[in-house]
Amino acid sequence: MDEDDQAPARQEALHWLAILNDVDTSEDDRRAWAAWLAQGETQQRAWANATMLWSRLDALAPERGPGVIAPPIANDPGPRRLSRRQWMGTAAAAVTGIVAGGGYVATHPEFFADYRTGIDTSRTIALADGSTVELARSTALSVSWSPRMRHMTLHAGQALFDARYDPHRPFLVTAGGAVMRTDAALFDVNHLTDSTLVTAIRDEVTVTPPVGGIRLAASQQVRCANGSAAGPTTVDPAFVLAWRDNRLVADGMPLADFVTELSRYRRGRILIMDPRLKALPVTAAVSVTDPDAAIATIAASLRLRVRHYTPWLVTLSPIS
Known part of the structure; x- marks a missing residue:
């Protein structure tokens, strides 16, 4: 043909x-x-x-508010x-x-996955022990419950976990190659393409790798990738949780991570054509209600060329 x-x-x-x-x-x-x-x-x-x-x-x-679905009971x-x-x-x-x-x-x-959100909705899940999980857009989560353990798997996307204290069952979250463990804490997990960002918002979370784990206190973040971890570093939780208000805030964020997060708000793919561009630092605060406008804004600031091949495929490349 x-x-x-x-x-x-x-x-x-x-x-x-x-x-x-x-x-x-x-x-x-x-x-x-x-x-x-x-x-x-x-x-x-x-x-x-x-x-x-x-x-x-x-x-x-x-956005939080009308976009949040009434929470069902998990498990x-x-x-x-x-x-x-x-x-x-x-x-x-x-x-x-x-x-x-x-x-x-x-x-x-x-x-x-047990629970999924699309490009237009966030979702709050009430777990059987009183804990809650708030899923960002384009997020997938599975829940495994047993008498000895509370285990969540974040397959994709980003979620805010509010773990209630249970003296008999630790609260575990797996995302990519990272494992988060706590007795009770509020923490955010962002499952990116090549790494996982874990941020403690309230109380403490232990993150593995490395062997033995890294203990995060409130406002600390660690990045896990390829069996190792970088950090902890001190971050502003308001930046990390901006997704709850339909915003994406970057303070020196690698372009690859920025694109991954922005992709959660539109159908299709945003593809970085030159691997050398992936580490470019992005500092911006954009609304995710118009992802294509955000792409254009970032491309202009970094002097990148944007091409829309179809409604589902956008590429970023250097301006020659």
């Missing part, structure tokens, strides 16, 4: 990937995706190529588990024989 003839199918495949990556996807959306995929070999090939591209982009780059089986089974059934039927598509879903565990 001529390359130009495949272009519409490629655009459609990227569109469906963006839709399916959003927790706000409806059952009608999933049925429409499955129907599109079943149209023929052209759509299946486009889907396979798009999922491989999407995964490569993963490797290369990455209680409910409609979310049924919804995941329905999703898996639909996806399995649609991608039978399409290895790349199935491989993408299999390597993204956040698809099957």
